[in-house]
Amino acid sequence: MQELEKKLNYTFRNPALLSEALSHSSYANEHRSAHLNSNERLEFLGDSVLGFVTAEFLFAAHPDLPEGDLTRIRAALVCEQSLYEVARKLDLGRYLKLGRGEEAGGGRERTSILADATEAVFAAVYLDGGIQAASALIHRVLLSAEREEEVEERRRDYKTALQELVQRQADQVLTYRMVGEHGPDHAKIFSAEVLLNGKGIGSGSGHSKKEAEQAAARSALALLEEK
DSSP, rough: OOOHHHHOOOOOOSHHHHHHHTTHHHHHTTTTGGGGSSHHHHHHHHHHHHHHHHHHHHHHOTTOOHHHHHHHOOOOTHHHHHHHHHHHHHHGGGBBBOHHHHHHHHGGHHHHHHHHHHHHHHHHHHHHHHHHHHHHHHHTOOHHHHHHHHHHHHHHHHHHHHHHHHTTSOOOEEEEEEEEEEOOOOGOEEEEEEETEEEEEEEEEEHHHHHHHHHHHHHHHHHHOOO
């Protein structure tokens, strides 16, 4: 716990809160006699704390943006993938308490488990040190102008942009094909290729087939725009 506290840059007055934040329901179920709580309630609270802190950050950072744009950016910043990336940065999976079945099934690397634990940790810091402590942590690991740019980049629909580009000329046919996949089921990586009139013009990979196709379209866009 002390090692994780250093990564969080926060020392708990009540370490039991951090312990609960790291306790998956599978672990709590296997230790019912000890009357342990899982991190699900903390996850619920952490979702609201994260939403408030992010809304306040965006409200101050973008005084001219309308409500719709603020909502869109907030949703992208606090999505499961973003929280998963925070968990990976903190190596949170290493500290999780999992049941035997979840441990054997690769739970320490599962996106949803890590994202939920991240929210639970935010809530634990909030309960232990208040909104200022929680806000400081969330700003440090999640909120920044650079992070916003990364999120916006991820949100771009490269497939649509590529389609619009090639349609400037007549009789252009775009197709996508999966060319491989590797890794365990809980962390599989897919590879895709995009072809223009049957000729490969870009390739990419991602955690889903859709993500792989977007990555392939992105590389194809870069190639065609350069030409």
